Amino acid sequence: MVDDHLTSDVVLRARGLVKVHGVGRGERRILDGVDLDVHPGELVAIVGRSGSGKSTLLQLLGGLDRADAGSVEVAGRPVAGPRAPGERELSALRRTEIGFVFQFFHLLPELDGEANVLLPTTLPGADRASAGRGRELIDRLGLRDVAGLRPHQLSGGEQQRFALARALVADPALVLADEPIGNLDAEAGDTVLDLLRGAADHRRAVVMVTHQAEATARADRVLRLEEGRLVPVTSSDGDVAVHAAG
Numbered sequence: 523m524v525d526d527h528l529t530s531d532v533v534l535r536a537r538g539l540v541k542v543h544g545v546g547r548g549e550r551r552i553l554d555g556v557d558l559d560v561h562p563g564e565l566v567a568i569v570g571r572s573g574s575g576k577s578t579l580l581q582l583l584g585g586l587d588r589a590d591a592g593s594v595e596v597a598g599r600p601v602a603g604p605r606a607p608g609e610r611e612l613s614a615l616r617r618t619e620i621g622f623v624f625q626f627f628h629l630l631p632e633l634d635g636e637a638n639v640l641l642p643t644t645l646p647g648a649d650r651a652s653a654g655r656g657r658e659l660i661d662r663l664g665l666r667d668v669a670g671l672r673p674h675q676l677s678g679g680e681q682q683r684f685a686l687a688r689a690l691v692a693d694p695a696l697v698l699a700d701e702p703i704g705n706l707d708a709e710a711g712d713t714v715l716d717l718l719r720g721a722a723d724h725r726r727a728v729v730m731v732t733h734q735a736e737a738t739a740r741a742d743r744v745l746r747l748e749e750g751r752l753v754p755v756t757s758s759d760g761d762v763a764v765h766a767a768g
């Protein structure tokens with residue numbers, strides 16, 4: 523769904539993002555002015571200690587939660603900030619331009635694995651090729667034999683892979699992934715990383731929260747969320763930063 527946006531140089535642009543959690547004396551500024559640009563073709567990994575705000579940041583980047591200040595644009599369209607659209611327009615934008623891979627998979631319990639993957643292809647605005655892409659993803663992720671099972675019959679790792687297939691099925695401009703290989707063995711984790719890397723190599727933008735070195739090793743850039751801001755992790759301190767992150 524992104525071809526008309528590929529001329530633009532930035533898929534994701536966040537400026538001055540602030541998020542405050544809690545009230546009164548319990549108030550904490552979880553994000554304190556996050557700036558981030560992600561270009562077509564880039565896979566960016568975000569690391570940081572537990573509770574540093576990584577999931578919060580992904581929620582804001584995907585327009586799933588409201589920022590207290592700052593702005594986000596995806597594929598040139600406002601998602602957060604003064605120009606952000608209403609919920610209806612935002613959810614249409616999310617459906618076509620943003621793929622989410624969450625820590626908890628949010629598969630619909632009443633649908634089998636394949637139907638969960640294909641669901642976005644049945645919604646208004648979906649492109650026709652996407653159902654075929656969904657079936658290919660199911661095969662590629664080794665899920666064909668369990669495609670007819672419902673989420674409660676699937677292992678955690680299988681659910682995670684179905685959620686990834688669902689995130690990629692609409693070929694979104696931006697993929698946001700929260701610990702995408704967290705529950706997977708090495709082989710399944712490699713397949714997931716290959717797919718995320720492949721999406722980036724097809725000029726999509728991918729932002730992945732992770733604490734695993736296998737994942738950061740596949741990223742073009744690693745950023746650490748520290749005291750509410752993103753700071754680059756250089757290769758010389760990368761290992762230390764990654765191992766300290768979980």
Ligand SMILES: Nc1ncnc2c1ncn2[C@@H]1O[C@H](COP(=O)(O)OP(=O)(O)OP(=O)(O)O)[C@@H](O)[C@H]1O
Nearest residue numbers: 543544552570571572573574575576577578579768
């Ligand atoms: N809805 C909320 N209300 C109050 N505090 C919240 C809320 N959501 C998150 N927080 C707090 O914000 C902080 C950041 O949480 P977040 O889940 O973004 O961290 P994280 O870096 O993703 O952590 P982890 O690596 O453990 O998943 C935490 O201290 C958390 O308790």
